[in-house]
Amino acid sequence: MAQPNPQDDFAKLSADLATLRGDVAKLTETLTALARSEGSAAADAITGRIRSGAARAEAAASGLAEEGYAALQEARTRAQALSGDLGATIERNPYGSVLAALGVGFLFGLLSRGK
Template sequence: MAQPNAQDDFAKLSADLSTLRSDVAKLTETLAAIAKSEGGAAADAITGRLRYGAARAEAAASGLAEEGYAALQDAKARAQALGGDLGATIERNPYGSVLAALGVGFLFGLLSRGR
C-alpha cells in the first residue's frame, strides 16, 4: 500500500476547493437570476394592480363629476322656477310682499341683537 503524500492530498484539496468555489459562484448567479425574474414579475403584477386601481378611481371620479354637474343643473332650474314664482307672487300682491319683507327684517334684527 502506498503512503499518502501530503502534497498530493493538498493538491486534491485545492482542486476540490476550486470546484466548490465555481459551483457556489454558479449557484449565486442562478439564484440572482431567479430573484431578478421573480422580482420583475412581482413588480409587473404590482404595476398592473396600480394601473387598474387608477383606472377605477378615474372612472369613479368622472361619474361623481357627472352626477355633481347634473345636481347643479337641477338646483339651478329649481332656483329659477322659485324666483319666477316669487316674482309672480310679488306682482300679484305688492303690499303684502313689502309687509312680509319688513317682518322678516324685524325678526332678523331681533335675532342678531346682542344680549
C-alpha cells in the same frame, strides 16, 4: 497500511475547493438570474395593479363629476322655478309682500340686537 501523503491530500483538497468555487459561482449566477426574473415579474404585477387602480379611480371621479354636474343643473332649475314663483306671488300681492319683508327685517333686527 499506506502512509498518508500530505501533498496528495493537499492536491485533492485544492481540486475539491476549485470545484466548490465553480459550483458556488454557478449557483450565484443562477440565483441572480432568478432574482432578476422574479423582480421583473413582481414589478410588472405591481405596475399592472397601479394602472388598474388608477383606471378605477379615474372612472369613479368621472362618475362623481357627472353626478355633481347633474345635481348642479337640477339645483339651478329649481332655483329658477322658485324665483319665478316668488316673482309671480309678489306681482299678485305686492302689499302683502312688502309687509312680509318688513316683518322679516324686524325679526332679524330683534334677534341681532344685543341685550
